Amino acid sequence: MKLIASCKINKTGVYLNSQLISRNDLSESNWITELYYDSNKEYPKFHKMDNLAKLAFLGFLFLEKKININNYKDDEISLIFSNASSSKTNDLKYINTYTNKGNPSPSLFVYTLPNILTGELAILNKWYGENIFFIQQKFDPKFYIEQIKFYFSKGAKAILAGWVESNDKNEECFLFFIEKKEGKLTIEKLNKLYQNE
């Protein structure tokens, strides 16, 4: 398995293959929305997404520059994602609509599942491949490598994997794209990319 590219987004900035490519303007109240405007991409659906889906969408926009997704048929890329806090940030917002604001919000309710972000990536790219979302205590490179092996042996030609987290202390997105080619993906390598080293 060959790692083609990775993208990490957190409060400090955007890192493509560990290289800082843009620093976030933290004086802006919402750095995630600022990143969207900076991208010059027109995608009105962005505004209705929760932060998990927004981060995954933005991560993909950056990663896309370094990979060639047109090499693949619409069902050859599998999506393997995980995080620790599920959809907690949005769950709390949704709860607030029926405890304090009068009525439960249907537009927030539909984002109270972490796998919605894989649905958004599938819609964006018209991808019909396999998807799975795990809840893990922390980013676990060994686990991803194992899952990637499973999906390659089941027929995937490439994997878009990711860790997308949103809680009151931390918002981050780490995406990496793996092709079924000669190459060695190690735990150390994935850890370094995740840490932007």
Added chain:
Amino acid sequence: MNIFITYGGLISPLGNNVNDNFKNMLEGKSGISVTKNTGFNNEDLPLGKINNIKGENRFDKLLSKLCDKLVLDFNKSIFKDKKTLFIVSSTKGNLDDLPNDTFSSTRRILKEKLNVKNEIIIISNACISGVIAVNTAADYIKYNKYNNVVVIGIDALSNFITYGFQSLFALSNEASKPFDKERKGISIGEAAGCLILSKKELNNIFSVIYVGGSSSNDANHISGPSRTGEGLYRSINKTFNRANINEKEIDFISAHGTGTIYNDEMESIAFNRLKISNIPMHSLKGYFGHTLGAAGVIELITCIKMMEKQTLLKSLGFEEQGTSMKLNITKKNYKSRLSKILKTASGFGGGNASLILKLKE
């Protein structure tokens, strides 16, 4: 190499074990009943509620109860074995723990009650969680990582979920009637079930063989089913290929059938495109309601029980064809040879999944 799969336990409004649940289902009983003042505006709603679980932390109480049953019914050594993996399928975990993590209690309870040593894998992928949890379990066995994988499917009732589906106008005002002309939507339910996949057959328990499975996204809408059934169509095709089985060999389909207009219509289109709409099929949502992360698991438990008894269960609540494409929905229970069953699921996020079980030769 064969991958064996058997049922481990099932707690639902219809009983505290697999046999009681199945007996009640054979008698045509539904676990859905009207519960007072449960809606956002204090409406009385039909729900699949387990009445002897009370107070806060329903999820934890339900999971603990399932674990206690497992300890009684199985040799405990299987659970703490280093070669046994646990996979939990749930959409929400314990919502009462918010703003803390809603899945911490799952890990804690399994460690305390069952002495689980390995890291617990949690799959949260909306309503297809259960089916893909079983597919994942099979991967771990197939690639020789573990000898046994215990798959637990669980979700508990909550205002969070009930109010949410109410806000989408997706709830039925009577027990849900999947595929029926008069269907009006979902009845939410709660349940916990357990399946065990293994390399070797477990002693003294009926088991069948897991043949293959897959998932596929609709790439269409995050909360609305595809109008062409594309994701479901593709997943089932992929599963047929992986299992090396063709549609003519399938004896029965355990469909998703939530009872909403759009979902059931989508399934009828996908089954028609696949030319499998004449195969007898049912949805179990009329018995349990829609139990979200538990659904795939408890429906597979029922499939295995049906194969054991070589008996088809009717699709409770179904009377008259209600989809644009004709389906062969079972209207009564009957004895029939069940050697291969196709299980399907579809859910929010555009997810679709399927798998095939077969009888041992």
